[in-house]
Amino acid sequence: AQSVSQHNHHVILSEAASLELGCNYSYGGTVNLFWYVQYPGQHLQLLLKYFSGDPLVKGIKGFEAEFIKSKFSFNLRKPSVQWSDTAEYFCAVNRPGTYKYIFGTGTRLKVLA
Amino acid sequence: DAMVIQNPRYQVTQFGKPVTLSCSQTLNHNVMYWYQQKSSQAPKLLFHYYDKDFNNEADTPDNFQSRRPNTSFCFLDIRSPGLGDAAMYLCATSSLGASNKETQYFGPGTRLLVL
Numbered sequence: 001a002q003s004v005s006q007h008n009h010h011v012i013l014s015e016a017a018s019l020e021l022g023c024n025y026s027y028g029g030t031v032n033l034f035w036y037v038q039y040p041g042q043h044l045q046l047l048l049k050y051f052s053g054d055p056l057v058k059g060i061k062g063f064e065a066e067f068i069k070s071k072f073s074f075n076l077r078k079p080s081v082q083w084s085d086t087a088e089y090f091c092a093v094n095r096p097g098t099y100k101y102i103f104g105t106g107t108r109l110k111v112l113a
Numbered sequence: 114d115a116m117v118i119q120n121p122r123y124q125v126t127q128f129g130k131p132v133t134l135s136c137s138q139t140l141n142h143n144v145m146y147w148y149q150q151k152s153s154q155a156p157k158l159l160f161h162y163y164d165k166d167f168n169n170e171a172d173t174p175d176n177f178q179s180r181r182p183n184t185s186f187c188f189l190d191i192r193s194p195g196l197g198d199a200a201m202y203l204c205a206t207s208s209l210g211a212s213n214k215e216t217q218y219f220g221p222g223t224r225l226l227v228l
Contacts, residue, residue, distance in 0.1 A: 032214065044156070044203065044219040051214040090155060096213030099144055099163060103155040 002027045004093050006104035013081050014112050021076040021107050023065075023091030033074040034092040034101070035065055044090065050074065051096075061085070083113045116140050117220035119204050125226045126194050134189040134223045136204030143210070145187040146217070147179060148203040156203055162187060163209060191225075199227045 003026045013019060025031060035047040048059025055067040065076045074091060091104040118137045126132040136145065143164050148156035160169045162181040176198070178190040191198055204220040 034216070036219075043221040044205075046216065046218070049216055088153075092217075094215065094217075096215075097209070099146075099161055099168070099207070099209055100158070101217050105155050106153065108153065 002093065002095075002102050004091055004102050004104040006089075006091055006107050008107045009105070010108050010110070012110045012112065015083055016080045017111075019076070019078040019081045019085070019109070021089055021091075021109070023074045023076065023104060025072050025074070025091075025093045025102070027093060027095065028072075030096055032094040032096055033065070033067060034094070035059065035063070035074075035076050036090045036092060037087045038090065038106075039087045047076070047089075081109075081111045083111045085109060086111045117204055117206055117218050119202075119220040119223050121223060122221060123224050123226070125228060126191075127228050128196065129193045132191050132194055132225065134191075134202050134204075134225070136187045136189070136220055137185050138204075138206045138220075139185070140206055140208070140218065141184060142206035142208040142218075143184070144207045145181060146203075146205040146207075147177075147187070147189045148205065149198075150201045150203055150222070159189070194225070194227045196227050199225055201225075 005024045007022045033050040036044045037047045050057045058064045088106045088108045090106045092101045094101045146161040147159045150156045159173045180188045201222045203222045205217045207215045207217045
């Protein structure tokens with residue numbers, strides 16, 4: 001069965017620190033990859049997505065992610081976090097042409113002002 | 114611009130009293146999903162509609178039902194809510210087609226409280 005692993009369940013950073021959140025998936029075929037963010041009390045919002053092409057994708061709010069096929073990874077990065085980035089981050093994987101999206105268990109990020 | 118709309122945002126019901134949550138979309142997507150999300154957990158897919166075809170996940174309890182009367186609307190019915198059904202219920206849509214580049218969009222969710 002497909003699975004998505006997010007190894008960091010809780011991350012605490014100070015403002016201006018760099019961020020990298022790990023995401024690994026288990027499916028060996030072609031995949032679509034996503035990062036969603038959920039701010040406190042709000043709904044899931046799409047941060048960025050990868051379908052094909054350049055493995056480095058840029059999303060909203062200064063986030064980027066790199067797809068490394070050989071490592072089955074799609075790590076999320078931001079060079080300098082802000083207090084407003086405090087949220088829960090979910091990685092998700094979808095096999096192209098199918099309905100199902102597999103979510104990781106999420107990483108809760110707290111940024112200290 | 115609202116694309117996936119859920120009503121109500123908060124719902125309080127009593128143990129065993131049927132409740133219906135609603136979702137509408139302006140994206141004209143052919144797939145609509147219902148997820149259950151409990152605190153600090155990943156969204157759990159309950160079922161989805163591909164056009165009018167209903168697809169239940171194997172581990173979704175019979176207590177949860179859904180209706181999709183047209184492309185824009187989808188309802189989640191909980192026939193006899195238990196305390197364990199208190200959660201955030203998320204509606205999502207996607208457009209499953211030939212491009213293989215589908216993105217799922219979520220509504221704001223309905224937080225259900227069971228007393």
